[in-house]
Amino acid sequence: MSTRAPKKATKVFVAGHRGLVGSAIARRLEYEGGYEVVTRTRQELDLLDQAATHAFLAEQKFDLVIVAAAKVGGIRANSEYPADFISQNLAIESNLIWGSHLADVPALLFLGSSCVYPRETAQPIPEEALLSGKLEPTNAPYAVAKIAGIYLCDSITKQFGRRYFTAMPPNVYGPNDNFDLKTSHVLPALIRKFHEALPDRPVTVWGSGKPKREFLHSDDVADALLFLIEHPEASGLINVGTGTSVTIRQLAETIQSVVGHTGPIEWDSSMPDGFPEKTMDVTKLHGLGWRHRIELDQGIQLAYDWYREHVAER
Numbered sequence: 001m002s003t004r005a006p007k008k009a010t011k012v013f014v015a016g017h018r019g020l021v022g023s024a025i026a027r028r029l030e031y032e033g034g035y036e037v038v039t040r041t042r043q044e045l046d047l048l049d050q051a052a053t054h055a056f057l058a059e060q061k062f063d064l065v066i067v068a069a070a071k072v073g074g075i076r077a078n079s080e081y082p083a084d085f086i087s088q089n090l091a092i093e094s095n096l097i098w099g100s101h102l103a104d105v106p107a108l109l110f111l112g113s114s115c116v117y118p119r120e121t122a123q124p125i126p127e128e129a130l131l132s133g134k135l136e137p138t139n140a141p142y143a144v145a146k147i148a149g150i151y152l153c154d155s156i157t158k159q160f161g162r163r164y165f166t167a168m169p170p171n172v173y174g175p176n177d178n179f180d181l182k183t184s185h186v187l188p189a190l191i192r193k194f195h196e197a198l199p200d201r202p203v204t205v206w207g208s209g210k211p212k213r214e215f216l217h218s219d220d221v222a223d224a225l226l227f228l229i230e231h232p233e234a235s236g237l238i239n240v241g242t243g244t245s246v247t248i249r250q251l252a253e254t255i256q257s258v259v260g261h262t263g264p265i266e267w268d269s270s271m272p273d274g275f276p277e278k279t280m281d282v283t284k285l286h287g288l289g290w291r292h293r294i295e296l297d298q299g300i301q302l303a304y305d306w307y308r309e310h311v312a313e314r
């Protein structure tokens, strides 16, 4: 008989497990084994409610908290509901991050976003670019809330010696994406627009087509997050991406060919372009030893298959 006690599973709370990144990391941790994954629906635990969130964290005694819960949306939703974006994100972050500290949770992984970097900055964007210039106005309120979360993690790490750190993904896509044309990001929006259009009819895409964006499949994000969790030398702020980007025009044409649409693309210049470019420098991540696996064309095919199976009505 072995005298060695079996290793206790790491008890982890995945906040936001129904979202794009949260669902991917919850799936991945379950598959991996060695993790006891705890989730709560919005009905079971309202993360905007400080007292309820702090009480839950104090009672559960987690080894790790992953903050994938956030109020998120594309360029249009951010412009129309700036107050919701800043206030809800500040509340969710403060309740979860500070609440985890109060509950003596030793480690926490916070999800930032590449859109918190300055609008005008070197491309690809290194982690050091944070707060080195003005924010992109179309999502500044969201970015300010995320920057507050980054500093809250850093400050708790400095003052209390915990391991609270931030991963910065680019534009993420994959299962459980939001396909609502008013609030979604560009990739799911275009899958839906090309799918719903008759094959030879025009499809309208916003802006000039010139902005560049970096895309990462949520299964790659989850793989990277697990990698970072299991590498204690990962700390502070870490860009999690591919380090490459495509123009919105290239993205639209790729989605068009995956969906099999042959009509014209019309550009709606009344809609904003937002950031001219958002490509992250992933030297730090590559130095730690992680690289993405799912290339964009393959990922778009996976996302389209998921959309047809779970969302499309015809």
Ligand code: GDP
Binding pocket: 073, 074, 075, 076, 115, 139, 171, 183, 184, 185, 186, 187, 189, 190, 204, 205, 206, 207, 211, 213, 248, 271, 272, 273, 274, 275
């Ligand atoms: P961003 O990365 O924060 O700017 O967010 P989005 O994913 O919403 O938008 C990325 C770029 O795609 C912007 O330049 C948009 O104008 C452009 N875009 C083109 N068509 C669409 C669309 O149908 N929906 C969205 N959300 N963006 C679009």
